[in-house]
Amino acid sequence: MTLEIEPADAAVVFGDRLDAVRAFTRNLADRGEELGLIGPLELPRLWSRHIVNSGLVAPLLRPGRVGDVGSGAGLPGLVLALARPDVDFVLIEPMERRVAWLRDQVSALGLRNVEVVRARAEESKLEGTLDQVTARAVSALRTLIPVTAPLLRDGGELVLMKGANAPKEIEAAAKQIRRFGLSDVEVLLLGEGVVAEPTRVVRARRG
Numbered sequence: 001m002t003l004e005i006e007p008a009d010a011a012v013v014f015g016d017r018l019d020a021v022r023a024f025t026r027n028l029a030d031r032g033e034e035l036g037l038i039g040p041l042e043l044p045r046l047w048s049r050h051i052v053n054s055g056l057v058a059p060l061l062r063p064g065r066v067g068d069v070g071s072g073a074g075l076p077g078l079v080l081a082l083a084r085p086d087v088d089f090v091l092i093e094p095m096e097r098r099v100a101w102l103r104d105q106v107s108a109l110g111l112r113n114v115e116v117v118r119a120r121a122e123e124s125k126l127e128g129t130l131d132q133v134t135a136r137a138v139s140a141l142r143t144l145i146p147v148t149a150p151l152l153r154d155g156g157e158l159v160l161m162k163g164a165n166a167p168k169e170i171e172a173a174a175k176q177i178r179r180f181g182l183s184d185v186e187v188l189l190l191g192e193g194v195v196a197e198p199t200r201v202v203r204a205r206r207g
């Protein structure tokens, strides 16, 4: 399998950060499969499905401290940290092998705005400290909210990447939305008409 040719929309999404994102994409393409970070079928769609798709969230972030829960190979956390050097990121990931990869990339890419915390979010001691929390492909909203919302300071925001099922997930999570005091819950479609794989995010405010 060969790496997908970089799509033209990558330049639209990443602007002057594209070179840095290219370096990470190349590293992930070179070592991701051997390290068990990406499956064998992902290389031909690495840019569209994973890298550009993750980058679509960048404009929603504000300067402050953003946590990415379950970063895995660095999606979306490392991509966003490359795209937004003005934002501080905490990547929260429990798996040793993935944490080693994330730390290695932070060092290899010279990222100064990223801390990697090896923990499950619930045990990360970050409760009430973060301005925004992202997550992608971690779990359904009704189980993701109890894991992510407690990390937010009052007034902080969840920005959770989801598929077409997002409205149904919100319905199924009504109890958790109330219990964790979330308001202004909305689904945003990002990148439609601009990129090959747009993404939906569920955005909600704590308090």
Ligand SMILES: C[S@@+](CC[C@H](N)C(=O)[O-])C[C@H]1O[C@@H](n2cnc3c(N)ncnc32)[C@H](O)[C@@H]1O
Residues within 6 Å of the ligand: 069, 070, 071, 072, 073, 074, 075, 076, 092, 093, 094, 095, 098, 119, 120, 121, 122, 135, 136, 137, 138, 147
């Ligand atoms: C399917 S992977 C997705 C990784 C990446 N976000 C992506 O989009 O490719 C889910 C990741 O979430 C992590 N994870 C699962 N439960 C977690 C929790 N409670 N706190 C932090 N990370 C968690 C797993 O270790 C795994 O790396």
